[in-house]
Amino acid sequence: MASLHTFCRRELFQACWEILLDEDFVSAYRHGIILKCADGITRRVFPRIFTYSADYPEKVLIATIKDMGLCPCPRCLTPKKLFSDLGLLQDMKSRLNNLRTYTMTKVIEARDFIYRCGNTVDGVKVDHSLGGGSWVPTLNQFATKLGPLGLNPFRMLVIDFMHECELGTWKSLFMHLIRLLYALPRGSKLVASLDSRFRQVPTFGNGVIRTFANNTSEMKRLAARGFEDILQVFSAYLFSAFDPLTVVITSLSIRAMARTG
Ligand SMILES: [Zn+2]
Known part of the structure; x- marks a missing residue:
C-alpha cells in the first residue's frame, strides 16, 4: 500500500509537469517566440531550462528514480556501495562514465505490466523491465517532451x-x-x-x-x-x-x- 501511495505521488508530480510543458511551451521551445524587447527591437526568444534547483526528495521526483535506492544519484548510476570512494580520482571518472540516460521503452514496458496486466507497482515484472539504475515506472515528462529537443533532464539537476x-x-x-x-x-x-x-x-x-x-x-x-x-x-x-x-x-x-x- 505504501509503495502504491509513493507511485501515485510520483504520477501526480509528473502529471503537473505534463500540464506545464504543454503544446504552447513545447512549440515555443522548438520555434521560439517573437518578443518586442525593451530596446524596441523585435527578437526571437527561445525558452530554455538550464538548471532546476531542488532538494534531494524533489530531485528524486524530477529524475523519476527511487528515493535512496541502490543507485540514489539523480545524475549518475554510481551504486551506493561505491559512495565511500567519494573524492578519489577513479570515483570522478566512473561518475562521468556512468551518467544517467533515459530509456523510455523500458518505462513504457513496466507501465504496461501495471496498467494492462494488473501487476503491483513494485512487483518483480515491473522491476525486471526497468532494469538496474533505481528507475521508477513513471514517465519522465522532461525527457518525454523536451528530451527530443535536446534537454538532458538529469544534467539540469545541479548540486544545490x-x-x-x-x-x-x-x-x-x-x-x-x-x-x-x-x-x-x-x-x-x-x-x-x-x-x-x-x-x-x-x-x-x-x-x-x-x-x-x-x-x-x-x-x-x-x-x-x-x-x-x-x-x-x-x-x-x-x-x-x-x-x-x-x-x-x-x-x-x-x-x-x-x-x-
Ligand atoms: Zn552522481
Missing part, C-alpha cells in the same frame, strides 16, 4: 549547496557539536564562550556576513543564509589555532564527521 550542505549536513553537524559541547565538563560555559565569539564577529562585505545578534548555539530564527554565515565564520577565522575551544570543536568535528561519514 544551500539545500544539500548548508541546510542539510551542516545544520545537523552544528547541532550535534553544540550538544557535544554541552555534554563536556563546564559545557554551558563553553557554549556561552562560543556564542560570545560569534557575537564579536563584525559584519563582512556588503551583507555577506551579518552580525550574530542572537546566541548562535540556540539557532533561533535561522534561515539558510544564517547557516551559511555560521559555516563561513566557523571555517574562516573564528577559531584561531592552539586555542582550547578550537581543539575541542575540531576534535569533536572530526569524530562526528567520521561517525556520520
